Amino acid sequence: PLNPRTREVPVVPQGISRDDFLKALEELKAELGEGNVEVNDKPLKDGWYMEHPNTHDMMTILDEEECVAGAVVYPGSTEEVVKIVKWANKWLIPVFPISMGRNLGYGGAAPRVRGSVTIDLGRRMNKILDISPQDYTCLVEPGVSFYGLYEELGRRGLRDHMWVDTPDLGGGSIIGNTVDRGVGYTPYGDHWACHSGLEVVLPTGEVIRTGMGALTQGGENTWGVFPYGFGPFSDGIFSQSNFGIVTKMGMTLMPNPGGHESFMYTFPNEEDLGPLMEIIRPLRISTILENVAQLRHVTQTVAASGLPKSKFYSGTGTIPSETIHRAAAQTPAGDHTWAYYGMCYGPSHIRAYKLAIIDAEFRKIPGCRKIDPFTLPEDEYFWSRDRIASGTPDIHELRWVNWAPNGAHIAFSPVSPIRGPDATKLFQLGKRIHEQYGIDFMPAFCVGLREMHLIVEIVFDRDDSEEKKRALGCLRDMVDEAAKEGYGEYRTHLVLMDQVAGTYAWNDGALGKFNEKLKDALDPNGILAPGRCGIWGKRYRGRGWEM
Ligand code: ADP
Structure with missing residues (x-):
């Protein structure tokens, strides 16, 4: 419109x-x-x-x-x-x-x-400057999307040779997602950890290269293979900040592992969450579970069908648990509360070895069900996870936005250890506050390696200002209450950046002060993305901009 x-x-x-x-x-x-x-x-x-x-x-x-x-x-x-x-x-x-x-x-x-x-930046600076099949690396400009790189690998006949790691939605920029520390779902899912070397325009107009690109002759031969170069590792200050504009970035790509296989398990009860986390942790840290594992709640699974809430429920307030389970029972994945989506990589004999361990562990949860992928129709959400975990960009994930008319979404994303009591505490906290605000609760636990992000997407009607107020109130309360319990966000929405930055206030806000010192030194006029990630230059500070 x-x-x-x-x-x-x-x-x-x-x-x-x-x-x-x-x-x-x-x-x-x-x-x-x-x-x-x-x-x-x-x-x-x-x-x-x-x-x-x-x-x-x-x-x-x-x-x-x-x-x-x-x-x-x-x-x-x-x-x-x-x-x-x-x-x-x-x-x-x-x-x-x-x-x-x-x-x-x-x-x-x-x-x-x-x-x-x-x-x-993306409209005109959209070149793939290099792809190295020998090193499994590439060098990209800001306008290169995950789809763009995937298609180029196809054109060069390299798709069987190496994979692009893609986030839930593949249409975004590789640089944009990486500098905001977004994640994907192959073993190369930590995009920031997988980048190598930046070219950055500083707020006063100098151009620098970090890592091997800083070598006098430009470092093209080793740019993508060694991220650190020599001296302080400066890359970090250009992620989730407003200290520079990234114009080129090296990125590592994953070798085709020689086979892959998605699997899905479901678990009946909300209370299975705690014991399940205790099972997932050692498997994930030892990489028997090889990719960012997703444990999703049934409400989100039902919403991922793309049907609006009104198809299932005509009452007011949050959708009752029985109604959700009844709706889920009609789907091939069944009526259980939790669904685990994972992928196993490598040739079949290697997969069989790992899958047997995973199967034995997951079955310790009473009522656990293994879903046979071949019983799932082609447009089932499972196959979207299958594509993403094997380096094929997708946009199916957006479907649950249809839950509300004029649907939009905003996320709460706290980090915690992969432990039962933490998962349960965060789940209860989110559920209670959602109920208070009358919002359907759609949690998904994404297990990185030693930590997990709980991603809670709130779906709202973007034309309904009352609903938007409730969504924002719910988010703000969750951020504050989670912080009191020792959980902080890994990333946040523009509107919540001051609040989230304010939760990282150890030692009288020492980190925030350090960021302000850097900001004032690098950007004395405060022109670059003022307020991004809660960092304001001195021209803005203390003048009522924070919210
Ligand atoms: P995507 O295209 O992947 O959706 P965006 O372009 O929206 O990502 O980037 C996310 C955020 O990261 C932006 O709002 C911006 O603040 C920051 N950002 C993105 N690209 C750059 C860049 N090249 N240099 C500096 N900051 C950037």
């Missing part, structure tokens, strides 16, 4: 007059070309995942006009990114870099500061 603008356009960032803002944009047009600078004065179009807007968050939890861009610019090279950054410093205009802007559930393409100029 086209949403007419409800406030004055163009949106001018605070601290500059409308005339100066328009004059500054004219100046930038002269540098980048007329077509590469767009004032955002048209109706806001939400589109959908594959045709998403770059001006705002199509799944906004606030009013759409809150976190909205004043203009969007399209650099074609690192040199043009440098020009934009210098321009921003000259005019003191906040800029917000995105790679592709498909960061759904975490803010999409939206800038934190209203009226910021969005730097859409």
